[in-house]
Amino acid sequence: MRIVMLGPPGAGKGTQGCRLAEHFKVPQLSTGDMLRAAVDARTAVGLAAKSIMDSGGLVGDEIVIECVQERLSQDDAQGGFVLDGFPRTVAQAKSLDSLLHEKKLHLSGVVELVVDEELLIQRIEKRAEEAIAKGDIPRSDDNVDTMRKRLAAYRESTEVLSNFYYNQGRLIPIDGMREVDRVNADILKALS
Numbered sequence: 001m002r003i004v005m006l007g008p009p010g011a012g013k014g015t016q017g018c019r020l021a022e023h024f025k026v027p028q029l030s031t032g033d034m035l036r037a038a039v040d041a042r043t044a045v046g047l048a049a050k051s052i053m054d055s056g057g058l059v060g061d062e063i064v065i066e067c068v069q070e071r072l073s074q075d076d077a078q079g080g081f082v083l084d085g086f087p088r089t090v091a092q093a094k095s096l097d098s099l100l101h102e103k104k105l106h107l108s109g110v111v112e113l114v115v116d117e118e119l120l121i122q123r124i125e126k127r128a129e130e131a132i133a134k135g136d137i138p139r140s141d142d143n144v145d146t147m148r149k150r151l152a153a154y155r156e157s158t159e160v161l162s163n164f165y166y167n168q169g170r171l172i173p174i175d176g177m178r179e180v181d182r183v184n185a186d187i188l189k190a191l192s
């Protein structure tokens with residue numbers, strides 16, 4: 001199974017992606033996680049990405065595409081994957097298509113979690129509060145202002161991806177506002 005998760009930040013792509021990865025026994029690949037690891041490791045990619053990520057913008061296509069290309073070439077991704085947070089632009093989607101095309105492969109489905117943005121903002125506030133309550137440091141991009149920026153960045157660049165994948169006949173829109181188990185069941189049903 002080669003699955004792409006689409007949806008604005010906070011929509012539950014990570015949670016649902018993780019479940020799908022376990023179900024299909026494939027790795028869940030999150031470009032956000034890859035970039036955060038690069039920031040923590042202070043690599044050249046991390047240094048270039050940090051301020052953009054903190055301000056809620058999108059890291060350049062070239063950097064992200066290179067990270068994904070490298071990750072998809074690893075052994076554990078040969079049997080499939082769940083991509084979470086990539087692609088976010090049409091340029092990224094096209095590069096993913098050509099990468100798969102070279103291997104005579106294609107995406108099994110593109111799951112779009114459809115959600116209410118105001119409720120998402122409340123979810124982000126809760127996530128930051130929960131992190132603080134547990135004694136963890138909340139993600140530096142988990143605050144309302146950044147969230148609004150990230151949602152705007154999503155609308156600007158990523159929403160066109162829905163059309164891109166709709167035109168390919170691969171888009172699977174799912175109501176992401178239901179409870180986690182229900183959303184998961186809906187996705188599995190749609191993919192079967």
Ligand code: AMP
Nearest residue numbers: 009031032053057058059064085086088
């Ligand atoms: P996420 O954990 O997916 O919400 O990603 C956190 C941040 O990493 C985003 O706000 C972006 O700054 C950056 N990022 C993650 N994936 C991408 C991508 N595919 N293209 C550009 N920037 C990305």
